[in-house]
Amino acid sequence: MNIIGPDALVFGVEDLPACRQYLLDYGLKDAGNDRYEALDGTAIVLRAKDDATLPAAMGTASLLRETVYGVADVATLDAIETELRRDREVSRRDGVVRSVDDMGFALAFQVTVRRALDMKSERVNGPGDAQRAPNQLGLPAEDQALPRTLSHVVYFVPDAAKAEAFYQRLGFVCTDRFTGVGPFLRPAGTLDHHTLFMIQTPPFMKGCEHFTFHMGGPTEVLLAGTRFVEKGYQSFWGPGRHRFGSNWFWYFNSPLGCHVEYDADMDLHDDQWAAREVPMGADASQLFLFQYREKWAPSGPPPPGAAH
Numbered sequence: 001m002n003i004i005g006p007d008a009l010v011f012g013v014e015d016l017p018a019c020r021q022y023l024l025d026y027g028l029k030d031a032g033n034d035r036y037e038a039l040d041g042t043a044i045v046l047r048a049k050d051d052a053t054l055p056a057a058m059g060t061a062s063l064l065r066e067t068v069y070g071v072a073d074v075a076t077l078d079a080i081e082t083e084l085r086r087d088r089e090v091s092r093r094d095g096v097v098r099s100v101d102d103m104g105f106a107l108a109f110q111v112t113v114r115r116a117l118d119m120k121s122e123r124v125n126g127p128g129d130a131q132r133a134p135n136q137l138g139l140p141a142e143d144q145a146l147p148r149t150l151s152h153v154v155y156f157v158p159d160a161a162k163a164e165a166f167y168q169r170l171g172f173v174c175t176d177r178f179t180g181v182g183p184f185l186r187p188a189g190t191l192d193h194h195t196l197f198m199i200q201t202p203p204f205m206k207g208c209e210h211f212t213f214h215m216g217g218p219t220e221v222l223l224a225g226t227r228f229v230e231k232g233y234q235s236f237w238g239p240g241r242h243r244f245g246s247n248w249f250w251y252f253n254s255p256l257g258c259h260v261e262y263d264a265d266m267d268l269h270d271d272q273w274a275a276r277e278v279p280m281g282a283d284a285s286q287l288f289l290f291q292y293r294e295k296w297a298p299s300g301p302p303p304p305g306a307a308h
C-alpha cells in the first residue's frame with residue numbers, strides 16, 4: 001500500500017495560545033484554522049482539548065488525537081479501507097478514511113496534500129568530493145532553516161509487537177529495531193528510514209513521545225535549534241546524531257504534551273535493506289551528543305567551564 005508518511009498530526013491541547021506561539025516559533029506557517037504548515041504543506045493541527053469534533057482521547061496524558069497519513073492515490077485509500085474493514089470499524093467521508101489502530105491511536109488516511117519541494121539540501125565540500133560550486137557559500141541565509149516536511153512520529157505503546165503487526169498489514173516494514181523496545185517502521189511510499197517508531201512502555205504512558213520535521217541539513221538543525229533556545233524554549237536532548245537512520249536531532253520540551261524535534265539527513269532505504277537489531281543504550285541511540293551554549297568570541301574572557 002502506497003502510504004507516503006504523516007500528512008498531519010492533530011492535537012487536542014489545554015493551552016491553545018501557548019501551542020500556537022510554540023509552533024510559529026518552531027518555524028511552521030499559520031495556514032488558518034489552527035493549521036501550522038511546513039514548506040511542503042504537511043502540518044500540525046491544534047484544537048481545544050474538549051473539541052467535540054476530535055477522536056476520543058486515549059485516557060493518558062498524551063494530547064495527540066489523530067495521525068493523518070498521506071497516501072499516493074485513491075486506489076491506496078480503497079486498499080486501506082478494505083484491509084481495515086476485515087476486523088474494525090472504518091468510516092469514509094470527504095475522501096478521508098478513518099479508523100483506530102490496535103493500540104487505540106486514531107488514524108486518518110487521505111490522498112496526500114504534500115507539495116513537491118524543489119530545494120537544495122545542505123552540500124558539503126570534502127576533499128575528493130566537492131559538492132558546492134565555486135563561490136557557492138556553505139552557510140544558509142539566517143532567515144532560512146524552516147521545517148520542510150513532517151518526518152516522523154514516535155508512539156509509546158503497551159505492546160510493540162502487536163502494534164507492529166498492525167502496521168505490517170498496511171505495508172510498513174521494519175528498517176531497524178531496538179531489542180525489547182520497538183521497531184523503526186517505513187511505509188511503502190517513502191524511502192525514509194522511518195516515519196514511525198514505537199517504544200514499549202507501561203499502558204499509562206501510551207501516546208505521542210515526539211514528532212519531528214525534516215530540515216535541509218545539519219546546519220539548519222543547529223541554526224533553527226539555536227533560534228529556538230534563544231526564544232526561551234527548553235532543549236531536552238541534543239543536538240546530536242542518531243545511529244539508526246543517521247539523522248541529526250535536537251529535541252525540545254513543548255506545551256503539546258510531547259517532545260518536538262528538528263531532524264535532518266536521514267538514511268534512505270529500499271527493499272534490499274536488511275534490518276539491524278541491537279539493545280537500546282546511550283551508544284546505540286546516538287553517535288555523539290552536544291549541548292547548547294551561548295556564543296562567545298575568543299577575544300573575550302573564556303565562557304564559564306571552558307578549558308584553559
Ligand SMILES: [Fe+2]
Binds near residue numbers: 152154249
Ligand atoms: Fe525522532
